[in-house]
Amino acid sequence: MAIVSYPMADCPGCRGSMSFGNVDVYGSFILRGCGRCSYTERVPLPEIHKRKLYLDQSFLSLVFKAEDGRYLAIAEKIKSICAKQALVVPYSNLHEDETHQWKHYEALLDFIKATARGHELRPSYEVIQAQFDTALELWLTEQNPSFAVEKNDAFDKEIDEWESYYRIDVGGYYGDIEKIRAAKITSITGLVDTFDAWRDSVHSIEEHINLELASAAEGYIKAYKAYLEKVDAGDYDVLVDRPINSKYVERMVRYEALGGSLAERVQSTFRFLYSPNFAAMPAQSISARIYAELREQVRRGAYANKAKAIARLSGFFFDVDHISIYGPYFDGIVVDRSMHELLRSNSVDLSGRWGTKVFSASNLDEFDVWLGEIEQAIPAEHRGALPSAYPRLLV
Ligand SMILES: [Zn+2]
Known part of the structure; x- marks a missing residue:
C-alpha cells in the first residue's frame, strides 16, 4: 500500500475504485501505486537537461523590495520554467545578509523554494579544490592550461533529473548580519581609497x-x-x-x-x-581580470566620486568571489550594471571564455528573450511527459 499523491484511476491490481495514481517521481521514472494494495507500476521518463541560472541580490531586490513590474513578470516566468524542469536556480546563502529585512521577505522565500527546487551550490572550498586538482594534474602532465569546468562540481546533487514532489527545503539564514555588513563597508572603503593610486598607474591591463x-x-x-x-x-x-x-x-x-x-x-x-596552469583556474583567472579591469576603469576616470563609488560597489568583494568561483558552472547569471560592465569587458569576457550569458538591467530584454528560448526549446518528449509526472502543473 502506498501513499498516492494523485489518485487518478481504478487499481489494475485490486480493482479498488480511484485508488491508483502517482506516488512520487524519482529522477527518471514516475512511481504509481495503490492506496489499498501493493500493486505498483513504474513509468519511465525521458532524459532532461536543465539550464542553470544565478540571480544576484540586485535582481532579487528589484523583485521583492522594489516590486518593479518588469522584474516581477520575469520572476514569474523563471518560476514557471523551473516548474517545467527546464531551469533551476541553485540556492546560495552568500547574498542574503540584508534580505530578511525586506518587506516581501516571505514572497522571496517562496520564490527561492520554487526556483532552487532543493538544489544548492556546493561550498566554495570544494569547488576551488576541484579546480586546483584539475589545474595541478594538467601542470604535471604538461597539458594546455585551459580547461572546461566539470559542471556538476558546483552543485550539491544531480541537476538533470525529474524532481520529487517532496523537494528538500533550502536552508535558512546564517551568520551575523551586522558583522557581515560592517566588514563589507570597511573593505569597500579600503578598496576605493586605493583608487587614487590606481589613477596614476602606468601598467597595462595585461x-x-x-x-x-x-x-x-x-x-x-x-x-x-x-x-x-x-x-x-x-x-x-x-x-x-x-x-x-x-x-x-x-x-x-x-x-x-x-x-x-x-x-x-x-x-x-x-x-x-x-604557472599558467594556476592562472587558468577560473577562480584565479576571473577574479584577477575583474580587478584588473576595475583598475583600468578607474584609470580612465570612472568612480571619481568616493561616496558614490562606495555605494555602487557595495557587496563587490562578495560578488567577485562568487562569480569567479561559480560563474563558469552557470548557463546564465544576472548581476548589477557595474558588475555587468566588468564581466563583458574584453579582459574578463565571461561569456566568450566560459559560455556564461551575463544579464543586468542594461539588457533585461535579452534576458527575457533568453528565458523564452529555454521555454521554447523544451523537447516534445519532455513537455509531453510533464502532465503525467506533475498532474497539477499547467503546461
Ligand atoms: Zn490496488
Missing part, C-alpha cells in the same frame, strides 16, 4: 592581470607559511581553525607526484602557483 595573479599566489604561500610557523610554535589551535588557503597548499604538498622529499614537493607546489 600587467595588472599578472600582478593580481602573482599576489594571489603569494597569498596562498603566505597562508601556508603562517600555518607552518604556528604549528612549529606549538599553537595547535591552528589545526582546527586555520585559513582555508593554507589547506589547498598543504594538500598539494602531500601529493607524491610533486617530488620525493617534502622540500621538493614544496618547491614544486610554489612553481605551480606561479
Whole structure:
C-alpha cells in the first residue's frame, strides 16, 4: 500500500475504485501505486537537461523590495520554467545578509523554494579544490592550461533529473548580519581609497592581470607559511581553525607526484602557483581580470566620486568571489550594471571564455528573450511527459 499523491484511476491490481495514481517521481521514472494494495507500476521518463541560472541580490531586490513590474513578470516566468524542469536556480546563502529585512521577505522565500527546487551550490572550498586538482594534474602532465569546468562540481546533487514532489527545503539564514555588513563597508572603503593610486598607474591591463595573479599566489604561500610557523610554535589551535588557503597548499604538498622529499614537493607546489596552469583556474583567472579591469576603469576616470563609488560597489568583494568561483558552472547569471560592465569587458569576457550569458538591467530584454528560448526549446518528449509526472502543473 502506498501513499498516492494523485489518485487518478481504478487499481489494475485490486480493482479498488480511484485508488491508483502517482506516488512520487524519482529522477527518471514516475512511481504509481495503490492506496489499498501493493500493486505498483513504474513509468519511465525521458532524459532532461536543465539550464542553470544565478540571480544576484540586485535582481532579487528589484523583485521583492522594489516590486518593479518588469522584474516581477520575469520572476514569474523563471518560476514557471523551473516548474517545467527546464531551469533551476541553485540556492546560495552568500547574498542574503540584508534580505530578511525586506518587506516581501516571505514572497522571496517562496520564490527561492520554487526556483532552487532543493538544489544548492556546493561550498566554495570544494569547488576551488576541484579546480586546483584539475589545474595541478594538467601542470604535471604538461597539458594546455585551459580547461572546461566539470559542471556538476558546483552543485550539491544531480541537476538533470525529474524532481520529487517532496523537494528538500533550502536552508535558512546564517551568520551575523551586522558583522557581515560592517566588514563589507570597511573593505569597500579600503578598496576605493586605493583608487587614487590606481589613477596614476602606468601598467597595462595585461600587467595588472599578472600582478593580481602573482599576489594571489603569494597569498596562498603566505597562508601556508603562517600555518607552518604556528604549528612549529606549538599553537595547535591552528589545526582546527586555520585559513582555508593554507589547506589547498598543504594538500598539494602531500601529493607524491610533486617530488620525493617534502622540500621538493614544496618547491614544486610554489612553481605551480606561479604557472599558467594556476592562472587558468577560473577562480584565479576571473577574479584577477575583474580587478584588473576595475583598475583600468578607474584609470580612465570612472568612480571619481568616493561616496558614490562606495555605494555602487557595495557587496563587490562578495560578488567577485562568487562569480569567479561559480560563474563558469552557470548557463546564465544576472548581476548589477557595474558588475555587468566588468564581466563583458574584453579582459574578463565571461561569456566568450566560459559560455556564461551575463544579464543586468542594461539588457533585461535579452534576458527575457533568453528565458523564452529555454521555454521554447523544451523537447516534445519532455513537455509531453510533464502532465503525467506533475498532474497539477499547467503546461
Ligand atoms: Zn490496488
